[in-house]
Amino acid sequence: xxxxxFTPSQPAERAAWLARQGLEPQGYVVFMPGGRxxxxxxxxxxxxxxxxxxxxxxxxxEYLAQYAxxxxxxxxGLKLGQSLVELKDWAGxxxxxxxxxxxxxxxxxxxxxxxxxARALAAQGEAAAADQEITLLKSESELYSAQGEVALAEGxxxxxxGKDADAAPLLENVPPEWLKTPAVxxxxxxxLGRVYYRQWKLEDA
Numbered sequence: 001x002x003x004x005x006f007t008p009s010q011p012a013e014r015a016a017w018l019a020r021q022g023l024e025p026q027g028y029v030v031f032m033p034g035g036r037x038x039x040x041x042x043x044x045x046x047x048x049x050x051x052x053x054x055x056x057x058x059x060x061x062e063y064l065a066q067y068a069x070x071x072x073x074x075x076x077g078l079k080l081g082q083s084l085v086e087l088k089d090w091a092g093x094x095x096x097x098x099x100x101x102x103x104x105x106x107x108x109x110x111x112x113x114x115x116x117x118a119r120a121l122a123a124q125g126e127a128a129a130a131d132q133e134i135t136l137l138k139s140e141s142e143l144y145s146a147q148g149e150v151a152l153a154e155g156x157x158x159x160x161x162g163k164d165a166d167a168a169p170l171l172e173n174v175p176p177e178w179l180k181t182p183a184v185x186x187x188x189x190x191x192l193g194r195v196y197y198r199q200w201k202l203e204d205a
Contacts (some may be wrong), residue, residue, distance in 0.1 A: 027093040034116050041072050048079045057083040082118050091118040111137070111144050115153060122157035130157045148178030158192060168195045 006163035044059035060080035065074060076162040084093035093116065100113040118133035134154050141150040151174050171192050179185045 002146045011136075012111065014188065040066065041070075041076060044079060047081065051086070053086040056080075074100055074109050077104075078109055078113050078116075081113060085116050085120055088123070090120045090123045093151070094124065101123075108144055111140055111146070113148065115149060118153045119156060122153065122160045125160060127157055127161050130160075142144055148174055148180070148184045148188070152184065152191065153179065155188075155191050164195050164198055167191070172194070 001186065020153045027048065040059065040063040044063050047056035047059055057080060060083060061077050062075050063070065064080065070076075077096060081093050081097040081100060082088075084096055085147075097113045097117040101110060101117065103112040104113060107140060115131050115137055116132045118137060121130035121133065123129075130153070134150065134157065137153065142146045153168060155167045155171045158164075158170065171188055174188055179188065
């Protein structure tokens with residue numbers, strides 16, 4: 001039923017291949033322009049959009065393993081890094097994001113990779129390294145309307161070091177215009193809640 005250059009010709013191998021793609025054993029595959037690379041990228045994009053982080057991680061890795069020189073490698077590498085951050089695989093995220101930074105040209109992809117890297121480093125307790133990335137981010141944050149996200153990364157790094165007294169005023173004084181997205185607002189509220197709880201300001205938390 002399915003015997004192409006793209007899939008195994010033996011029935012058992014073909015069924016196993018289809019199962020890995022989430023298809024029925026007797027199913028057919030319509031390959032999109034661009035071949036397997038495009039199909040792999042689309043699967044990664046779909047899982048990422050649905051916030052299915054483990055699936056997104058796996059498909060991103062699949063794409064990068066097969067198409068390391070593909071035109072979408074930096075965008076997929078960034079999505080891999082974010083998926084790993086969401087899964088709290090800090091070491092894996094740092095490694096993936098450093099690969100993006102090693103090859104991505106100056107621009108928003110590079111900026112976003114550095115921002116995620118700062119968060120991963122802070123979570124691992126690598127405060128000095130995180131500070132270095134945050135310093136670089138601050139100089140470009142306005143360009144990408146990401147001042148709030150950079151402030152959050154700085155707050156996370158301070159909290160990871162136990163510097164609650166420094167983190168609290170930083171987060172409390174984030175300008176409203178920096179809180180443009182629900183995700184940023186939620187993270188500010190979460191971090192402040194953690195600070196207040198640790199300071200026994202339970203009513204504020």
